[in-house]
Amino acid sequence: MAECSVFIDGKAALVPTGTTILQAAGAVGISIPTLCHHPNLPPIGVCRLCIVDVEVGDFHKQVAACHAEVQDGMTVRTATPELERARRFALELQVADHPSECLDGETGEPCELRDLARRYGVTKRRFMEDEARYPLDESSPVVTIDLNRCILCRRCTRACSLVQGQDILWIMGRGDESRVSPALSLPLRDTACVSCGQCLAHCPTGAIRDKHPLRPPVRPEAVVTSVCPYCGCGCQLDLNVSGEQILRVTSNFDGPANRGSLCAKGRFGYHFVESPDRLTRPRIRRDGRWEEASWDEALDLVATRLREIRDRHGPDALAVLSSAKATNEENYLIQKFARAVLGTNNVDHCARL
Amino acid sequence: MVGSNTTEQHPIIGIEMKKALRAGAALIVADPRRTELAGLAQFHLALRPGTDIALLNGMAHVILAEGLWDREFVAARTEGLEELKATVEAYPPALAAEIAGVPVESLVGAARAYAAAKPAAIFYTMGLTQHVTGHLNVLCLANLALLTGNLGKPGAGVNPLRGQNNVQGASDMGALPNVLPGYQQVHDPETRKKFEAAWGVPLPVASGITVMEMVDAIASGRLRGLYVIGENPMLTDPDLCHTREALGRAEFLVVQDLFMTETAALAQVVLPAVSFAEKDGTFTNTERRIQRIRRAIPRKGAARPDGEIICDLSARLGHPMVYRSQAEVMDEIARLTPSYRGVSYARLEGEGLQWPCPTPDHPGTPILHVTGFPRGRARLHGVNYIPPDERPDAEFPMVLTTGRVLHQYHSRTMTGRSPGLDALRPEPEVEINPQDAERLGIRSGDRVRLVSRRGMVEVNASVTERVAPGLVFLPFHYAQGAANLLTNPALDPVARIPELKVCAVRLEVPARSGRSGQACRDGGL
Numbered sequence: 085m086a087e088c089s090v091f092i093d094g095k096a097a098l099v100p101t102g103t104t105i106l107q108a109a110g111a112v113g114i115s116i117p118t119l120c121h122h123p124n125l126p127p128i129g130v131c132r133l134c135i136v137d138v139e140v141g142d143f144h145k146q147v148a149a150c151h152a153e154v155q156d157g158m159t160v161r162t163a164t165p166e167l168e169r170a171r172r173f174a175l176e177l178q179v180a181d182h183p184s185e186c187l188d189g190e191t192g193e194p195c196e197l198r199d200l201a202r203r204y205g206v207t208k209r210r211f212m213e214d215e216a217r218y219p220l221d222e223s224s225p226v227v228t229i230d231l232n233r234c235i236l237c238r239r240c241t242r243a244c245s246l247v248q249g250q251d252i253l254w255i256m257g258r259g260d261e262s263r264v265s266p267a268l269s270l271p272l273r274d275t276a277c278v279s280c281g282q283c284l285a286h287c288p289t290g291a292i293r294d295k296h297p298l299r300p301p302v303r304p305e306a307v308v309t310s311v312c313p314y315c316g317c318g319c320q321l322d323l324n325v326s327g328e329q330i331l332r333v334t335s336n337f338d339g340p341a342n343r344g345s346l347c348a349k350g351r352f353g354y355h356f357v358e359s360p361d362r363l364t365r366p367r368i369r370r371d372g373r374w375e376e377a378s379w380d381e382a383l384d385l386v387a388t389r390l391r392e393i394r395d396r397h398g399p400d401a402l403a404v405l406s407s408a409k410a411t412n413e414e415n416y417l418i419q420k421f422a423r424a425v426l427g428t429n430n431v432d433h434c435a436r437l
Numbered sequence: 438m439v440g441s442n443t444t445e446q447h448p449i450i451g452i453e454m455k456k457a458l459r460a461g462a463a464l465i466v467a468d469p470r471r472t473e474l475a476g477l478a479q480f481h482l483a484l485r486p487g488t489d490i491a492l493l494n495g496m497a498h499v500i501l502a503e504g505l506w507d508r509e510f511v512a513a514r515t516e517g518l519e520e521l522k523a524t525v526e527a528y529p530p531a532l533a534a535e536i537a538g539v540p541v542e543s544l545v546g547a548a549r550a551y552a553a554a555k556p557a558a559i560f561y562t563m564g565l566t567q568h569v570t571g572h573l574n575v576l577c578l579a580n581l582a583l584l585t586g587n588l589g590k591p592g593a594g595v596n597p598l599r600g601q602n603n604v605q606g607a608s609d610m611g612a613l614p615n616v617l618p619g620y621q622q623v624h625d626p627e628t629r630k631k632f633e634a635a636w637g638v639p640l641p642v643a644s645g646i647t648v649m650e651m652v653d654a655i656a657s658g659r660l661r662g663l664y665v666i667g668e669n670p671m672l673t674d675p676d677l678c679h680t681r682e683a684l685g686r687a688e689f690l691v692v693q694d695l696f697m698t699e700t701a702a703l704a705q706v707v708l709p710a711v712s713f714a715e716k717d718g719t720f721t722n723t724e725r726r727i728q729r730i731r732r733a734i735p736r737k738g739a740a741r742p743d744g745e746i747i748c749d750l751s752a753r754l755g756h757p758m759v760y761r762s763q764a765e766v767m768d769e770i771a772r773l774t775p776s777y778r779g780v781s782y783a784r785l786e787g788e789g790l791q792w793p794c795p796t797p798d799h800p801g802t803p804i805l806h807v808t809g810f811p812r813g814r815a816r817l818h819g820v821n822y823i824p825p826d827e828r829p830d831a832e833f834p835m836v837l838t839t840g841r842v843l844h845q846y847h848s849r850t851m852t853g854r855s856p857g858l859d860a861l862r863p864e865p866e867v868e869i870n871p872q873d874a875e876r877l878g879i880r881s882g883d884r885v886r887l888v889s890r891r892g893m894v895e896v897n898a899s900v901t902e903r904v905a906p907g908l909v910f911l912p913f914h915y916a917q918g919a920a921n922l923l924t925n926p927a928l929d930p931v932a933r934i935p936e937l938k939v940c941a942v943r944l945e946v947p948a949r950s951g952r953s954g955q956a957c958r959d960g961g962l
Contacts, residue, residue, distance in 0.1 A: 226857035249455035278843065279861060280448065296856045308733035311720050313713045314846055316599030317449040318722020323714055323733040330714055330734060340788040341722060347448035348844050348861070349852055356712070356854040357734075362695055363709035364738020374707075379739065379749070386664075386706055387753035389689040393662040399641065403651045403660055406612035407667030407743070408601035411718025411730065413766035414744040415603070415610035416618060417758065418666060421747045422645075424636040425756045429623050429645030430660070433612045435604050436567075436648060436934040437673045 088156040105149035120237035121150040137161040180211040192301035196288035223271035233291035240283035279348040285335040312350040399427035406433040440564020442472040445843040480547040485538040486939040487825030493577035495533020496548035498525040505552035510586030517817035524819030556593035567937040571929040576818040589806040599723040606721035614645030619774035647933040656683040671699035672848035675924035678957035709740035716742040728789035825939040826927035833941035845914040865918040866899040868910040874900040886945040892922030894955040
């Protein structure tokens with residue numbers, strides 16, 4: 085494969101032809117600020133935050149690093165004072181109509197615009213526009229669309245059409261009237277939306293957010309990578325944890341089976357974990373009534389009854405139904421228990437159902 | 438795609454299917470219902486439920502008769518061609534199409550398109566397998582793939598999409614009555630000797646019984662004690678009235694679960710287990726990829742992981758099983774299971790491993806059968822059409838087929854507790870074709886009654902072209918309007934899988950003063 089030799093902020097990089105400047109910079113550990121860019125989506129170059137200076141021969145220009153590809157012999161500067169001023173200005177325009185509670189961090193939601201504005205010292209508005217021009221679209225059972233926080237980065241529309249292939253969300257209107265909306269400005273509920281939440285996963289500002297969050301949003305204390313407990317696709321996901329509870333489940337873009345995609349169940353289906361009606365103590369039924377019991381009491385009873393039946397009727401009078409929800413290790417132990425401890429091959433699970 | 442509503446049941450694989458379509462791939466969908474992918478397909482073969490063998494034999498007939506098969510692959514890697522030829526000769530396209538209830542041009546066109554696409558992949562799920570001919574249906578699919586050389590190469594294969602997060606792993610681990618971990622047969626003395634040496638006890642010789650047979654064995658008194666872990670047969674088994682009667686008769690029933698399920702309600706002891714977020718371990722997905730799950734939060738109350746409960750109980754029964762970590766359990770699995778031998782937790786960070794992974798430096802196996810088949814040559818099977826166990830008649834003139842919907846999952850113990858998912862599909866709806874709806878004076882949203890030989894449910898109607906005239910579809914997730922009160926427990930004699938996809942029903946508009954809800958044939962429940 086043909087390669088290009090480039091210099092980025094004085095660092096030499098050798099990258100394949102077709103690499104964008106943003107990717108090449110990332111390869112040598114230089115991060116360029118972005119808003120509309122998402123590694124999961126084709127570049128679109130609308131937020132202008134990733135502008136960089138490039139020089140190749142006589143050519144000297146500012147280009148969008150997410151979009152522009154490297155050329156052999158190119159010199160790139162990513163953070164000149166002029167570029168940083170331009171970025172700050174772009175951010176000032178972006179925050180002009182952004183809700184102040186979001187910029188102040190009162191929502192507790194992650195917001196890439198807020199993070200960048202703080203980094204560039206954009207703490208108050210120079211250009212004021214009216215806030216809250218749009219009513220919330222709460223018609224979907226799973227997401228709330230709050231256009232007041234929308235920065236028109238088009239990540240959601242690209243995710244909806246290019247990742248999910250559903251084509252529900254579009255940019256409607258022109259110029260100052262541009263907004264993200266389903267076609268014909270229909271409420272989301274009245275469209276063929278499948279409630280996958282891919283839009284939410286790609287939104288940088290919380291303009292599209294979970295309608296029924298597990299807990300009020302705060303910054304997670306830990307992010308633990310796991311695997312979705314629903315179908316057999318094996319999608320990796322991130323459990324965002326705060327205190328002793330799951331705060332939210334977010335996309336993991338490194339998962340080999342899903343590369344960040346999740347479906348409605350895999351993204352919104354975790355209230356069961358934190359449900360107040362979870363069983364938390366063993367229960368024994370006595371005379372038709374349920375009584376809570378200690379583990380010792382419950383397991384002694386189970387062991388006694390299993391042993392009685394085995395002694396009286398033989399091991400094949402017992403059977404164990406294992407679970408496709410349990411782990412490999414647990415299934416291994418369960419079948420070992422049936423075979424080596426109870427002494428029967430009567431062990432199965434729901435593969436047939 | 439055969440009997441798979443992929444965009445609803447495996448949505449992330451569905452995304453890839455739709456991407457392939459946008460890139461110009463041809464799609465054939467064989468499904469009685471007009472699913473989303475069926476609507477996008479070049480050929481939608483809306484076969485009568487349970488006529489897969491006729492349809493697939495008809496396609497094999499076309500591929501052979503028109504010389505579209507891969508002579509080189511068949512000669513080098515298969516046997517049984519003459520047997521297959523002799524069988525499918527009896528299924529000319531016109532006859533096969535008539536049995537399956539599809540236009541003959543579609544059947545012929547689909548056969549040609551499948552044979553022409555190089556490579557072509559087959560995907561199937563339980564729409565194909567939950568029949569009294571389930572295993573034969575799979576053999577017919579394998580015939581097509583073998584005839585066209587579509588095995589052992591990228592983008593090809595016969596791919597079952599597994600319906601639960603770890604149904605692949607549960608099977609791999611030997612949670613099956615006839616095999617030990619890694620599909621090692623319990624009746625093989627060498628295998629038993631190996632496990633007996635590792636576990637230090639003599640092992641039972643005779644194969645055990647399957648889930649459906651367990652229910653019958655309790656009813657007949659042969660089985661006395663049942664230990665149910667993380668399953669809810671009281672909603673997911675066919676013929677729930679029978680299941681309930683049987684489980685009610687169990688001398689001892691213990692249920693280990695997160696919630697007080699319909700099955701737990703019948704138990705004598707209920708043990709609280711933890712969710713995937715509260716424990717370490719691995720799941721194996723539908724592409725045989727072993728991936729780590731990690732404990733993220735503390736256990737709820739006194740709830741404990743399934744494995745820990747089992748080890749505690751083992752000790753009380755005189756056989757201590759002691760492991761310091763789940764990684765140590767995996768090490769024991771690897772020692773005893775050839776296809777997992779190279780697996781260890783250190784290797785499972787990141788993208789995981791696809792089995793077979795026979796050595797610690799083996800990279801895993803994304804594609805099976807590249808150079809050979811386990812038995813040497815793959816066998817082509819001549820399979821004859823057998824109709825479903827229960828066919829429509831004067832008393833029960835319609836066919837019911839069951840399945841899942843996008844926003845719910847199994848018996849809703851998980852999805853039913855999420856307000857968003859619950860709101861998307863709070864109640865079951867029966868899909869009815871407009872012709873049948875008009876004949877019976879039914880509109881969408883009307884309460885209707887479905888009656889089979891085993892039970893009755895009342896649910897709301899959804900009038901839609903997704904189902905053909907004479908066919909109704911009802912999802913099985915719901916405790917109220919439980920589809921499995923109606924379904925037929927007849928089993929495939931080999932795979933022991935019940936025919937959940939076909940039973941005969943009668944559709945009625947309930948009289949306003951009549952019974953409501955649901956009932957067993959004898960009026961119970």
